[in-house]
Amino acid sequence: MRNEFRVPGPRRERASARDLGHLKRLFPYARRYAWPLGAALAGLLVTRLLDAVVPQFLKIAIDSLADDAIEPNLAVPALAILGIVAARFLVYVLSRRVLRRISISICYDLRKRFFNAVQYQGPGFFNRFGTGDLMSRAVNDIGMVRMVVSFGWVTVMLFGFTLAAGLYFMIDMSPELTAWVVLPLPVVALTAFFMARGMFPYFRDRQEAMADVTSFTQENLNGIRTIQAMAQEEHEIARFRRVGTRYAQKVYRATRYQGFMNLAMAVLIPISPIIILFHGGSLVLAGSLSVGEFTAFSAYLLMVSGSITAIGWSLSLFTAAAAGTQRIFEVLDTPREVTDAATGAVESEVRGELSFTGLRYGHPGAARPAIDGIDLTVAAGETVALLGRVGSGKSTLLKAAVRLLDTPRGMVFLDGQDICDLPLARLREAITLVPQDPFLFSTTLRENLTYDTPGRPDDLIVGAAEAAGLGDTLRELADGLDTLVGERGVTLSGGQKQRATLARGLIRNAPVLLLDDCFSSVDTETEERILRHLQGLRGGRTTLLVSHRVSTARHADRIYVIDNGHVLESGTHAELLARGGYYADLEAVQSNQDQDRARKSRLLHDLEADAPVLASAAGGDA
């Protein structure tokens, strides 16, 4: 059974015996199932015992045939074997089912905790663990745990028992032959262990090469228009040949290693049977071993050597699973970044006054703070626009207001109350942020628009869609609100997605609305229309919007120009124009009424001189 959902594999190369301690973390999860686990184990021990008895009957039967002195005795051993088979079948099926159900349940518990833990994490966490990384932990590493619980662990637990049972019967028949036969087995076990462990880097290489093929193909086909426009098809095909050949080579190398592994085992494993054949055969000729014992010996050897190779394999599985366990708990152990204040007194009516005092915030690892002392108050009912270059800190400011970024106490206030004192759910109800990146879930448009509170009446949803300028789109879609969007449905254009995101924010009708540059893919005319509509809709409530366009900002009561984490200038549209600063320059360039090339180049020069253009790469507001 293979999962069609593929994620990059876990790194296993550094797994070593020292990491085995991490497996201890799984004990609390296993403890819940202590009783069934014990019962399953006991059942499996019984099956091993039954397995060990079968060769005894084989021995009896063959001896009775080989030795003329003994009456042929066939029916009893045959019936006994059949009886044992039936009993074994029942016990084995039951214990195995219980055991495997436990392994599934443990993974269920782990996954549930994993999802819950991740749900409440903040941006620092997601910077550290990417989506692909988290998925790989949730899928591959938890899968590893399942393997180790359902197979590896039991093999190790049963190993001693099987060995003891097999050895008991063998020593009973011939201690000397037993000693000889057992001698090569540790070598077999060690070889199995080291070769199985040596396999991991090959697997990883192979997986990585496959990931290369996948990402090359994906990227190439996504950019097929560019490639064809630039007539680069043949070059790309040549590159693909290299990527594909490299993958084939990696698979071949992994297969060759596996081949060597099989070769080594195929040579090592028969050593003990050869000893039985040679030494056991001599003992039979010397009359100190019966032919039946000779045959039974082979059967016991099979049992013992099987469990010895299995333990080599299981131990290698253990080291890999230990690394996986570590990776799972690394996520589970990360404390929540944003702490929820459950106690804060909550005003029943939010007026919507939002103020930032001396706001300072640096992204983890960034050289300079994204926001470096901003004082800004949006009065209840006011509309304020933020303007500024990419990376100036505008988005950071908006995120701080809804605690998507955790700022210290005493910096952001809603109606005069420190937002750190408000319960998160309450805060995010009062302040709605429409983020810059238009993200839609792959479900119906209806569910996307009323994501926060499913089950709103359709007229409300349609109303919000109209307000966001999505009305026409909605009418064009054959299934209307029931249209599936996202990966598995209709792919909306960037502008449509942006408007849907906006509708999702508008529908909440929050006292404070924060719009983070959510018109960038919408053409100016449509934007105008939406903004005009918005003014009526939001009348009397607070709106804070980020934009690049003067034409957007001019609708606001007041405008702040943010640069390098500071407020550069602020005022009304008219005031700022009169001031003749950055805003005025911007207005001139964007409205294009000013044909003065000199002024343009001056602005361009200013911009280039100190522009840390790629500040966004460090986690700014791109």
Next chain:
Amino acid sequence: MSEATRDYSAFDAELTHQALNLRLFARLLGWMKPYRITLFTSVALVVGAAAMSVLLPVIQGRVVVDTILLPNAASADLPDYGLVDATEWLVASLGVEPLTAAVLLFILLVLAQAVLMFAHRLTLASSALKALRDLRLDLFAALERKPASFYDRVAVGRVMTRVTNDVENLFELLLGFGMLAGEFVPFVLALFLMFHISTEVTGLLLLVIPAAAAATYVFRMAMREIFRLVRDSVSGLNQYMQEDLMGIEVVQLSGREARNAEEYRRRNQENRRQEFRAIDHEVVFETFNTSLASIAVAVVIWYGGGEVVREEISLGSIILFNQYINMMINPVVAVGQQFNTLFRSMASGERIFQALDWDERIHEPPAPVRLPERLRGEIEFRNVRFAYPGGEDVLKDVSFQIAPGEKLAIVGPTGSGKSTVIRLLARFYDFADGMIFLDGTDVNAIATHDLRQRIGVVLQDFHVFSGTVLDNIALSNPAITRERAQWAARAANADPFIRQLADGYDTELAERGHNLSQGQQQLLAFARVLAADPEILVLDEATSSIDTGSELAIQEALHRITEGRTSIVIAHRLQTIQECDRVLVLHRGQVREHGTHEELIARRGIYYTLHELQFQDSAVAAELQGLDTEPTTPDARSRWAGPRDGRGDLPDFDPAEGGPRTF
């Protein structure tokens, strides 16, 4: 396949075939052909290895037990395949004990078997891997050459998995065949041997096979549905988590954490339920097969033992039979295991060949006209009419000329057909009505590859490939050196911002260019096109707003790069077109106005209105309502709203222009 009969939905359908389709295997063998010698060697090796594994128990049972340990009369005429003679020969020539000789022979066979099997695995993997690498390359090349109209209709995600997963499935299939051969050859040899020794015992043992086969069949049939449900529940679970993680901000902003955790728990439970069901069945089946082997042992002891007593067969034969039991059951188990792989790979094969056989392509002239070393850069559209497949006319009788070195701006409301003009010029689509000339040569007579090298098209959305800035400018064209790329970046005004990146030209760009602003991407797009030094420059400007710094840089760059080059600028923001010599106004697929900026302003027509709309705070917006609404059938709209995965941000979807927005 004609335009009308192409069924693109085939690419969206899940192909899950129930019936064996042998034609697929025959086609697959076509790719194995260059490596047939390796493949045949591999098959020969597996037969050899199988023979060894069948002979090993003969040494134990017939040579050691029957002739050395318990010499008896009953065994004299039972077959031993010359192994008794070989042992005797060894005894005679080496002067060792018979037992030692038998053990030596045994060791020899063990080593031979191990080495043959090793060689078999390597040769099989080698030939299969090479064949599939070729198949994968052919498939990729076929997809690479599919025209724009194909990608308008088929989601990239759908065709992509054919190159990756589906080819992998075929590899699994080939390995599976190898595995089956490794099980079946010993089975047949062992059966042959067993019949030789005792027809009765063998006949009795053969009853085990239908039992195992029936169990396998029943199990597989029962499990197909269960496994499918498990797979669905697993992918449902994982997709839910992945999407939740990707939209985590929205989740938290909407206060959906608890609700989503609950939904995840529901899916997790469903998954657990399905997994429980699956393993409950699986355990029974696994245990049944091992039990079957033990039952067979009992049969051999009971009936075979009786035969020994009756002196029909030897004791050694009993031991031999015992060892062959697994050889009888294993192939049945192996077939069961390969069952799913077989059906899965058949569907995969079908998907691969469907993509390979898809014959949609841009018309290539049989004897293309070679363009001169240096073009003058004269373009003429003569009565061009065009409609996207299944749509209405997007261009209706469009004619215009561009003189060498001239800069032409094409403007018009959304849906006027602006972008289509350049799509036809660069021959992304075939057109039948009207002619387009480049320096007097019909573009349909020029090889598309040649044509596209001469016409540099800057697409609306800049596609960032993962790699360095330099890689993104040069693409995979080996002719573009570092110096050339840097020159292009300077010309396109991209140099200043590139130099500020952490590693300059060697900075790795994130997938989809998330670490570049829109404007920076646009500048890079200019640089990319300039690096190839096309004689004709075509810019399809993006609608998105970009930050002012980049906006200015773009205007500067435009001014510089169009200098002395025939250029066409599709302008959405009218400020970009001030550098142009002439403006062409398209409306509803027709040329409505053309002239210089001043002339058109004076004329107070469509251009004037558009201009007012953008610069005068939309005072005239109401007046324009009529301009923007195109009469289209609802039918045409929904058709274009089909799934188009993985395309990044498409500019606004507008049905009137009929086509995709990306060109």
